[in-house]
Amino acid sequence: MPPTASRLVVAVVFAVSSLAIAATTASAVPDTGACALVASEGTDPNPVGTILEAVDATDDGTVWAAGGHVVGPVSRPYVQRWNGTSWAEQRLDLPKGAIGLSSLYDVKAFAPNDVWAVGSWMGEDPLVQHWDGRRWSAVTTPEIGGTEAILTGVDGTSSNDVWIVGQRRVDQQEHALVLHGGLAGFRIVPPPDASVLHAVAMYLDGTPVVAGWRINDEGFADGFIAHLTGSTWQEEATPEKEESNAFLFGLAVGRNRVWAVGFTNVSPDGDSPFTLERGQGGWRELDEPDVGPSTRLVSVGWGDAGTVAVGVVSDQGSSRAVALRLDGRAWTPIAGAGSQPPDALADVAVAGQDIWAVGRAVVVGATYGVPSARIYSCG
Secondary structure, eight states: OOOSOTTOOOTTOOOOOGGGOOOOOOOOOOOTTSOOEEEEOOSSSOOBTEEEEEEEEOTTSOEEEEEEEEETTEEEEEEEEEOSSOEEEOOOOOOSSOOOBOEEEEEEEEETTEEEEEEEETTTEEEEEEEOSSOEEEOOOOOOOSEEEEEEEEEEEETTEEEEEEEEEETTEEEEEEEEEETTEEEEOOOOSOSEEEEEEEOTTSOEEEEEEEEOTTSOEEEEEEEEETTEEEEOOOOOOTTSEEEEEEEEEOSSOEEEEEEEESSTTOEEEEEEEEETTEEEEOOOOOSOSEEEEEEEEEETTEEEEEEEEEETTEEEEEEEEEETTEEEEOTTTTSSOSEEEEEEEEETTEEEEEEEEEEBTBSSOEEEEEEEEEO
């Protein structure tokens, strides 16, 4: 099975019940050819060494991309902002001293002056940063306990209702981690019975829903989704994958549907997309897209441009980005994604008719391959 947090930087060597779903009329599905994605490294002065893990956008057109910047054996947390014309690196409020393998893994923009980014410091301690329109500042988190506390998902309804998920290791076992709070700080919320939580989203009534996976008695990973009712997590029934690992990485809430994406595998080189949709009848598995021999989907977003999922296709040692749009029960490739391999996408944000997807490319020619920021947007 994959590492506990697939978004962790490993140096530069890359080998729901009806309570929350509104019964509104679905919006029209846009023309799948309306947006062709164009790949770039952004306009930041030095994209080489940057691995982008997360992206979000606000209604004014501002876009935030977060991840880590690798220099030799270390990685420091990294954020850049798009102002409509160019990208600019942000100055973060980071701990003093050694950096180690440190990175940000998710970003949530409530408003241009209210942005949250979460990740891990030194691969051990939780890291939470907040932008108030003028500067980034660190936000206090409680003592977690255990080791390898990694924050991989953030969402909420406001700066005083922020939900963060991830995982930590205790007695050589992975355990889900949930934090709730805001600018005044966070508290630990007893998590559901999951091994890893990778994503959090908000149902339309403000209820948090989380996704990840749990190790079953046979040693396989089962995809896991739960929502919070009062102080109790209610697990939601999802389709089972027999004799196979199933991992869920991304969540998106629409007007009358919810989506979860990930992948299943029976071997390290045999990944298959795993996509779920929840309507009023519960969760169902969608048709598997045929986009390559080994495919991982790791993020899904929703907006006026539709439901979009992104990830990576691997084939004979090479990788290429994949972006798919949902049309009914079928996923359709979006033109332009993977046009400049080798690369991979880690996150997607749908803002109006715009689609933003970020990840990393590998600069070929170096002995091991050097990562470089990869940004896809509608051309």
